[in-house]
Amino acid sequence: MEETEFIWMDGKLVKWKDAKIHVLTHTLHYGAGVFEGIRFYKTDKGPAVFRLKEHIDRMYKSADCIKMKIPFSKEDFIKAVIETVKKNKIDAGYIRPICFFGYGKMGLNPEGAPVNCSIAVWPWGKYLGEDAVKVKTSGYIRLHPKSTHADAKITGHYVNSILASIEAKDAGYNEALLLNAEGYIEEGPGENFYIVKDGKIITPPLGNILPGITRKSVMQIAKDEGIEVIEKNIKLKDVYNADEAFFTGTAAEVSAIESVDDKKIGKKAPGPITTKLRDLFMEIVHGKNKKYESWLSYC
Ligand code: PMP
8 A cells, every 4th residue: 555644633634654543442343433435536627536525425424324423514524635635745546534433432332432533545546457357246145234224334344345355356256246135236345236238237226235426427427328227136147148247436436347257248348338438437537528527526
């Protein structure tokens, strides 16, 4: 990981090496924290954060799910993100805001524990690589919606994603794909999932997946391009018979899928619709498409 100079902690910028917490931090033990992954891109007008407001809104929504009161207003949090990007003087990278129950209280109920917040930024290249990825369906099922708020970005949820990732990587694949208990596709460990069939995009419905901000953006772009997007349950056989498949996510951006469980998807990945969406998305995030200018916050 490439270090930058400053990390924002509870309202102040501190040196990267000084951004430390106590070992009895509540969230470290029990996994009740909320976080975001955001990217900022180099543009002709300086670094621009992609859909910053939507990410901060989602983080506050996740915090509500665990009854965490973030001790900053959303507006101040947004300002702090911009300030952290500016002070670190890098053109492009990843932003990691996190809010967690801090030191001072043990036991499962976090009520009474302080809430601490931080924002780090660092350069981060392609997450799933340049080429189309090889995917393996996971033996682990995605979090059950009756076990937790499965659509919130809560730190502890990521054990499920980590297990699926380790399993897929150990078996020689680039990424995992998680199903639910009924056998329908949900999402990747850190990405939303799509297939393309007969010119239409099909993606699992909201509910038990993270409502991805890239998902919302790519669906909007597709609709604006006249490509129909259908949200419905997908079975594995639909995936194997698809013309194209791809992932979206802040880290993964738009990533083509070459195969699932060694079954090649379509003729050649990336297929035409994936390519079109990926190219448009990359143009937009780099500030080269006026129509979507409102999605960028310049620093
Ligand atoms: N699903 C999961 C489980 C994720 O962690 C992510 C990454 N935040 C996504 C989907 C994609 O969401 P977004 O496009 O907002 O990054």
